[in-house]
Every structure is written in structure tokens, then in C-alpha cells.
Amino acid sequence: MTRVAQFMHVSPQRFQVDWADAFPGETAPALPNLPRRATAGSAGYDFFAPNAFSLAPGETAKIPTGVRVRIADGWVLMLFPRSGLGFKYRLQLNNTVGVVDADYFGAKNEGHIFIKLTNAGDRLLSVAAGEAFAQGVFLPFGLTIDDAATGARVGGFGSTDISAEARP
Helix, strand or coil: CCCCEEEEECCHHHHHHHHHHHCCCCCCCCCCCCCECCCCCCCCEEEECCCCEEECCCCEEEEECCEEEEECCCEEEEEEECHHHHHHHCEEECCCCEEECHHHHHCCCCCCCEEEEEECCCCCEEECCCCEEEEEEEEECCCCCCCCCCCCCCCCCCCCCCCHHHCC
């Protein structure tokens, strides 16, 4: 297998700031375990809940994971809910599939990966602190023959959009 990435924690200061933004008035928990595969045959790296949370049907939560990832050129990290949680609770990522680009690592927020979830099911979902709730899969990607992207990321989410003036 080709090794294409390395998970790391964001700084404790970054985690505290992002946790306070997501959960005002709550003290940030300890940084969670870094993502890892459960078995040798698993494609997905499990992301672990930094703190216990519950989602009633229709509720949404934005979870700061405390994780960043350095990814080799030509690869991307795709994020999904854990299969069992999607099947049992209709747990969904609000952006349907998370896309973590290689250059996100150097973003102003240290490349901090957030996972925003919605319980689209009809019963309460409870996740314990340290429990796996999402998974990430590394995939290669290609470029078009006429690709001419030269921009550099400066922000976080949504910062790679091409402005209307820059579109051909």
C-alpha cells in the first residue's frame, strides 16, 4: 500500500478557540485520538468524538475534530459518516461528502477538520466521547489536460472557490 498522508493534532490553542466557537460556554475537552483504521482491510480511518454528543431527529452539530492531515500531492481525503450510523440513524454530513484538499493543511486555521452532522432519522443518536462517528478515505484524483490552476489557499472552508471575475 502507498502511504500518502499523516494525521496530526491542531495546536491546543486552535482547538480551544474552535471549540468555544462551536460550543459557546463549554470548556474544550482533551484532544481526541488521531484517526486510525479498525482492521487491516479497512479503507476508512475512523474519526473519534472529542466529547459526548446527542442529536435528536433533525438536529445538527458542528464537531471540531482536533485533527489536521498532511496529504501528498494528487490525493484527497473524503469524509463520510460511519456506515452503521448512517444506516441506523440516517446520520448525514451537511456537505454530503467532506473534501479535504492537500493544501488545507496550511490554512489559517491550521487545517483543522470540522465535521458537521445532521440526524435525518427518527430517533435520538448518542455518541460517547472517544467513539468513532465519521470516517475518512484517501483517494487519488486527476487533472484535466488544460488545467491551469495557480492560486494558493489562504482561508479554510470555501476558500478555493473561483470568483466570478476570475472565471474564463
